[in-house]
Amino acid sequence: MVNLNKLNVVKNDNPFVTNNPTSWCPGCGNFSILDSINQVLYEEGLTPQDVLMVSGIGQAAKLPHYIHAHGLNTLHGRALPAAMGAQAANNSVKMLVTSGDGDTYGEGGNHFLHNVRRNLDLVHIVHDNQIYGLTKGQGSPTTALGQKTRLQFDGMRHEPLNPVALAISLGCTFVARSFSGDPKHLQKTIKAALDHKGYALIDVMQPCVSFNEVNTFKWYKERVFEIASDHDVTDKVKAFELAQTFGDEGIPIGILYREESPSFMERIPHIDRPLVDYVRKPEDIDSLLNRMID
């Protein structure tokens, strides 16, 4: 048995980087996302002990196994409730959630709605390749209408979900889009998301080299454009308008929307330190019991 934690940590300056073998396809956009996360965490001066990587199930959700940091690899669609509990227990760690479009917007849709409302303090990186990878090529919530897949032989019958517009409408406090083929942009966006206090969603456009023959690296490359520097990220209506732009009319990448709002734990002021640090003993309930005597 190999100690993957220790032996495969690459002996360079970046303690997050490992040589752990991945189960990703050669050329997958996941590699660039992993490298970008590693780079930003390192540049932020964090250590592996400061970071908790949370995921559900899918190819993207395997990422916590390939990074030297605390990991919580849960079930399909359930990364966010696990993240919520973990944050309640110990909000002194930096939390990142990595999940795919199916994991996040399909199986985990309800959790996405409500954890945005909670304004969990985390960076949520959605590896959005507009297809199911691990189950081999079925349509995902973001697959285009009419696109043929390995299951939808005559093309998708449903309208695709617009994740960034949805997030803005839900009141998500940081909504961004990026592209795995532009690591510089991706790193800049992850850095901004890490600096944000609250729910930071980054929907990362990413090719699936095995199963998505439409949304290829080239397809994205030809369409993505950086959001103009004069875009007012605090203007929700403008951000929502911008979020409607997708596909052949171009795909805006960058921060669409940002606002300051108390985070999940800031809304629980009676907990003034990490919950895990409270010392508890059975006699703590005696005050409650004594009130039951009368």
Added chain:
Amino acid sequence: MKKTIIVAGAAGEGINTVEMFIEKILKHSGYSIYSYKNYMSRVRGGYNYSTIVVSSDPVYAIEEQGDIFIALNKEAHELASVQLKEDGLLISEMNHDNVKTILFSKEEMPHEVKGKNAFAMASVGWVLKYFGVTESNLERITNKKWRPEVNASNLAAATWGYEKATLTADFSKEQPERILVNGNQAVALGALSAGLSFYSAYPMAPSTGIMTYLSANEKEMNIIVEQTEDENAGIMAAVGASSNGVRAMTGTSGGGFALMVETLGFAAVSETPLVVCNVQRPGPATGLPTRTEQADLAFVVTASQGEFARIVLAPLTVEDAFYTTHRAFNLADKYQVPVVILTDQLLADSTQSIPIFDTKSLSNERYLTVEPVEDYKRYDYDAISGGRKYPGIDKETIIMTDSHVHDPYGHVTEDEQATVLLKNKFMKRMDAIRTEAKAPLFHGSEDYETLFISWGSTYGALKEAVDSLIENGEKVALLAFSDVFPLSESIMDPYLSKKPFIINVEGNAMNQFGQILRMETGVRWQASINKYDGRPFTANYIMNEFEVIRNGQSK
């Protein structure tokens, strides 16, 4: 002396208020109380009632019929003839043709008494005098949350009712300090005593009382109570919290537990301590939301795909719900397994006067490894218990919590050997848990010829039935199992030497525990007493069924 009071009416008419004052003040005067809420799944209206058994000795179950019946509306008034014993007394605003009635007519009440709750509070006053409570105790009829005028008019009405009563029982008893607590509160308090930090759940009758009690004390106890978007999130958030070092719990009823099943398996494979309380109600699907049944046991012991170690505990009484819940947390931490506490609507909505919980007798065992360890293996295949670390417990160790078959460090593997070693570890855990399981509670005559088998809340009514049968000269005893799964193969051995006639008693149709007992020990029951009408067992019901079984035998 033992009397049963029934307070009946529609939801919102003051049943809970009447019940609260009667229980509080009679408990204070030294009586033992056992009460149970019988209510419909609706917000207003309907026909609901509370049954309060008041006795000079401890009480373990309700009776079906009352000695005193307080009718808060016309429907209740009419049903009094069915729900009262032959010599019972009705307290009502109108006369009843067939039942002896204490009449509190509106016209008769003095002007200053005529508040909204006048009849209800006058009934409280009457009952208190009937049970020999001294008049000074009427001052306890106040609620700090209510306006002073309301408290004043309630007191006036109660005093008027008190003065109307002539029948007086002569009783007062010095009792050690006792608390009035229901099953849901006992579970919540047990969890808090164990150091619960985080409770996440979705509201569902009859389990919601656990969350409500915890939420009401959230600040004082420095805990977090989070209402989640669904039960999937409720249990997964608890696992997320537990895997990061705090004691966490979720609660629900059978339908919500059905949604939690996938994460039950995740808790098991990720070896995360988890406590789940399933407050059973009749199923399947929506079933009877506010009624009682013991029909989730077979589901709970096998829930989730694959094979893994788990513990299922079913508290016998309100008092036991406290201590068993506390124990559940220590067991969950020791073996890093999910522990399911199975209660039911009967236990959840039963209030009992019991000795104050002895927190000094408890200790919270976390089975953690705090200091850094060279080459720490979170999922060491040989570690059956203890040795757990979580992120941040020391400044060095990196922790991976994982849902796949994994290597000892928590990383995904498809290796055959690792797969077998992980499974073997779970099976060894199951063996260790079997050995540690608490023996069933034995109660009855030592020379028993009939042995009743029960689990969970059925104990209360069965104990009363066994006591009465013994008084009638029967040679009977009972076994009550709180540790219902897994069972050790030899657990029945001490009770079989006299070759008793075994009667299985359960609140379901399929004898689910009887089947588990047979599967795990080979011991069979010869007859069974079952109840699955959504209502709780009573001693009378069990005794009548026992009579039927005996008559069948002698034919």
